Amino acid sequence: MSERSFGGRGPRNPGRREILRQGAAMGAAGLVGSSLAGAAFAQADDLGAYKSAKINWRQAEGESITVALIPASYFDILIGLGPQFEALTGIKVRFEKIPPGQIRQKAMLDLSSKTATYATSATDPMYYPLYASNKWVDDLDQYLDDKTLTDAAWFNVDDVIKSWRDSASINGKLYGMPYDGEVTVQVYRKDLYAAKGLKPADTYDEFVSNAKALTDASARTYGVALRGFAGAGQNMYIYPSLFRGFGGTWIEGGKVDVNSKPAVDALAWYVDLLTKYAPPAVRNWNWPDIADAFSQGNIPCYIDASSSATVITNPEKSKVIGKIAYARWPKGPSGKRVTSIWNWGFPINAAASPKQKKAAWLFITWACCAETQIRGSWKYAGAGKRSGVNRLSLVRAPEFATAMQYAGDNFIPAVLESLNQDTDVDWRPRVPQWPAIGDTMATAIQAALVGQKKPKEALDEAQARIQQILKG
Amino acid sequence: MIVAKPHPIRAIAVPVLTGAALAIWAFPVLWALLTSFKTERDVLAYPPSLIFTPTLANYHDVLFGATSIVPNLWSSVIVAVGATFFTVVFAVPAAYALARLRYPAKRASGFYVLATQMLPPVGLIIPYYLVLQRVGGLDTYFGLILIDLTLTLPFAIWLMVSYFEDVPLEMEEAALLDRAGRFGALWHVILPQVRGGIAVTTIFVFLNTWNEFLFAVVIGGNRVRPVTVAMFNFMSVEQTQWARLAAGATLAMLPVILIGLFAQRHIVKGLTVGAVKGGGRR
Numbered sequence: 001m002s003e004r005s006f007g008g009r010g011p012r013n014p015g016r017r018e019i020l021r022q023g024a025a026m027g028a029a030g031l032v033g034s035s036l037a038g039a040a041f042a043q044a045d046d047l048g049a050y051k052s053a054k055i056n057w058r059q060a061e062g063e064s065i066t067v068a069l070i071p072a073s074y075f076d077i078l079i080g081l082g083p084q085f086e087a088l089t090g091i092k093v094r095f096e097k098i099p100p101g102q103i104r105q106k107a108m109l110d111l112s113s114k115t116a117t118y119a120t121s122a123t124d125p126m127y128y129p130l131y132a133s134n135k136w137v138d139d140l141d142q143y144l145d146d147k148t149l150t151d152a153a154w155f156n157v158d159d160v161i162k163s164w165r166d167s168a169s170i171n172g173k174l175y176g177m178p179y180d181g182e183v184t185v186q187v188y189r190k191d192l193y194a195a196k197g198l199k200p201a202d203t204y205d206e207f208v209s210n211a212k213a214l215t216d217a218s219a220r221t222y223g224v225a226l227r228g229f230a231g232a233g234q235n236m237y238i239y240p241s242l243f244r245g246f247g248g249t250w251i252e253g254g255k256v257d258v259n260s261k262p263a264v265d266a267l268a269w270y271v272d273l274l275t276k277y278a279p280p281a282v283r284n285w286n287w288p289d290i291a292d293a294f295s296q297g298n299i300p301c302y303i304d305a306s307s308s309a310t311v312i313t314n315p316e317k318s319k320v321i322g323k324i325a326y327a328r329w330p331k332g333p334s335g336k337r338v339t340s341i342w343n344w345g346f347p348i349n350a351a352a353s354p355k356q357k358k359a360a361w362l363f364i365t366w367a368c369c370a371e372t373q374i375r376g377s378w379k380y381a382g383a384g385k386r387s388g389v390n391r392l393s394l395v396r397a398p399e400f401a402t403a404m405q406y407a408g409d410n411f412i413p414a415v416l417e418s419l420n421q422d423t424d425v426d427w428r429p430r431v432p433q434w435p436a437i438g439d440t441m442a443t444a445i446q447a448a449l450v451g452q453k454k455p456k457e458a459l460d461e462a463q464a465r466i467q468q469i470l471k472g
Numbered sequence: 473m474i475v476a477k478p479h480p481i482r483a484i485a486v487p488v489l490t491g492a493a494l495a496i497w498a499f500p501v502l503w504a505l506l507t508s509f510k511t512e513r514d515v516l517a518y519p520p521s522l523i524f525t526p527t528l529a530n531y532h533d534v535l536f537g538a539t540s541i542v543p544n545l546w547s548s549v550i551v552a553v554g555a556t557f558f559t560v561v562f563a564v565p566a567a568y569a570l571a572r573l574r575y576p577a578k579r580a581s582g583f584y585v586l587a588t589q590m591l592p593p594v595g596l597i598i599p600y601y602l603v604l605q606r607v608g609g610l611d612t613y614f615g616l617i618l619i620d621l622t623l624t625l626p627f628a629i630w631l632m633v634s635y636f637e638d639v640p641l642e643m644e645e646a647a648l649l650d651r652a653g654r655f656g657a658l659w660h661v662i663l664p665q666v667r668g669g670i671a672v673t674t675i676f677v678f679l680n681t682w683n684e685f686l687f688a689v690v691i692g693g694n695r696v697r698p699v700t701v702a703m704f705n706f707m708s709v710e711q712t713q714w715a716r717l718a719a720g721a722t723l724a725m726l727p728v729i730l731i732g733l734f735a736q737r738h739i740v741k742g743l744t745v746g747a748v749k750g751g752g753r754r
Contacts, residue, residue, distance in 0.1 A: 072710055099704040106689070317512045
């Protein structure tokens with residue numbers, strides 16, 4: 001069910017090894033013992049960049065917090081930097097890696113039972129409506145406004161990508177600080193496109209005609225792949241962009257509307273594209289399967305997370321390095337290009353003690369400030385430098401462009417334009433009932449994709465079910 | 473005298489069908505084993521390559537690398553051994569009582585033992601979590617073993633009941649006549665008769681707790697982290713590290729396979745027990 005896509009390389013990559021060599025030890029069970037705080041890090045002594053903030057970093061000294069994370073390279077990098085945080089603040093931090101499918105369940109158990117096991121945990125933006133409406137997490141504005149806790153000029157929250165902050169906000173209040181994220185982009189093989197005289201698609205129609213040109217079903221070559229597997233983070237990661245691109249609105253005046261004409265057209269387009277121009281197995285493909293297929297040269301194009309760049313350029317497996325280029329989502333019939341707003345943020349557990357909260361906030365400040373983001377990206381010594389930095393100024397930085405050269409052509413412009421122009425906060429229905437709605441939609445889409453039901457029929461049923469869910 | 477030769481079709485069909493059935497069963501295990509010796513690139517090769525340069529890097533990684541699963545294997549050993557031990561200690565007398573003693577509401581209590589088995593474990597996880605939280609049992613071996621017992625005890629009790637019922641009542645009566653007393657009779661006469669049953673129960677309970685995931689992921693944490701949970705982390709959100717996952721899975725399978733081979737005789741006996749019963753519930 002996890003839906004954050006791709007990202008860096010796995011723990012096996014040189015980057016992780018590099019960290020290890022540098023001594024930021026990772027505990028065996030994915031746990032980093034705070035006792036290892038003394039590990040020598042190249043930058044460890046250099047805490048000057050943090051100390052220029054006008055706050056007392058040591059105000060929660062001696063406290064220890066547990067942070068729940070998912071297994072992902074961008075969090076592994078953060079774990080590797082952890083000893084610097086401990087040296088800076090005197091706060092001990094225990095990281096607990098939880099499988100992506102289980103982290104929400106565990107976080108919700110912890111939040112709802114007020115155990116306060118996790119001072120903060122990696123959180124998906126679609127969960128804030130539920131968390132906030134139950135007051136399980138604190139409104140972060142109180143921390144941002146407190147001068148003893150935040151040096152506003154130094155932290156510069158406005159620099160954190162606005163659409164990501166918006167995705168973590170309810171009624172204008174911020175509940176989670178984005179740490180790492182992505183946009184959805186077209187990824188294509190420039191050599192294969194050039195051979196056929198194709199350009200990356202600017203519209204949905206062009207996207208279909210490109211896919212058609214590259215498909216030869218009799219030779220088992222297919223032009224495209226999109227997530228086809230059922231799941232809130234699978235087909236309901238791609239479909240919302242199409243839904244919005246065709247001009248759909250999830251909830252209008254409190255009324256859900258998932259079987260409107262744009263909704264049906266979007267699903268018909270999705271079904272048609274995958275049926276005609278994608279490998280037959282795509283209906284069971286998860287995002288790593290798509291990236292793997294692309295990296296093995298089996299498909300020439302896909303639309304998915306920008307963070308997949310690090311996977312398809314992984315020298316350990318990829319056969320297409322140097323042949324990759326990027327472009328924005330094509331324009332839908334409504335004239336809109338709609339990318340995902342996926343990101344992982346850190347909220348503060350409302351049940352934690354005041355001192356724990358203070359420590360958690362210092363942790364969040366540290367993890368999400370420009371300096372730590374830089375240390376996980378272009379200053380990061382290994383391969384798999386983070387591509388999902390959380391600040392616009394960093395995406396624009398020339399150092400970032402240099403660091404991201406490995407990804408391929410046009411990576412930064414595609415990402416930057418998507419961030420600036422194509423991100424849509426209402427990409428998905430942001431309501432507390434999202435998990436159930438997401439699953440219902442995913443099932444309906446799946447039924448249409450495998451040909452069990454016609455798009456209209458599938459969406460009519462979903463509409464009825466979602467109305468029930470919202471009432472209940 | 474003519475020794476009947478098996479029909480030629482039969483002579484061929486039996487081994488072929490057996491072989492096919494075995495291959496279907498063994499395929500995933502062998503595939504995991506093969507994958508564990510491949511590089512990530514070879515894992516993805518399409519069509520899959522059967523001939524490749526084997527590497528031990530994956531094993532090195534899961535044993536000594538950043539994502540070593542050794543502490544998790546140890547964690548699994550503690551949980552599985554602990555849960556198995558307590559299960560047997562409680563299940564044997566309970567099963568004996570259900571099989572032999574007369575007391576009020578015996579039927580109801582026998583039925584009640586199965587109560588936790590009547591709904592899916594996921595339905596119980598929230599109450600368990602809340603209770604353990606109150607008593608400080610989250611992320612402790614005590615907590616996880618206790619919860620595992622709710623799964624294993626009913627199963628073990630019902631399995632043991634059938635073994636106790638198989639012991640001829642006369643043997644126990646003889647022991648009682650010899651003034652052995654209830655406990656003496658149980659210890660000296662009955663238990664030796666159900667040794668096989670205890671072995672089977674032990675093995676099944678061990679396998680179940682060794683492979684348990686749901687409770688482990690929710691009740692466990694950084695301290696208590698069985699290998700089933702740790703292995704899951706090879707499936708990161710970005711990509712699945714198939715080769716390392718396979719190496720971890722192979723290591724996690726080893727104890728199970730060893731115990732399985734070692735105890736095969738008992739397991740088969742355990743599966744057929746009750747099919748033809750001599751004794752009966754009185």
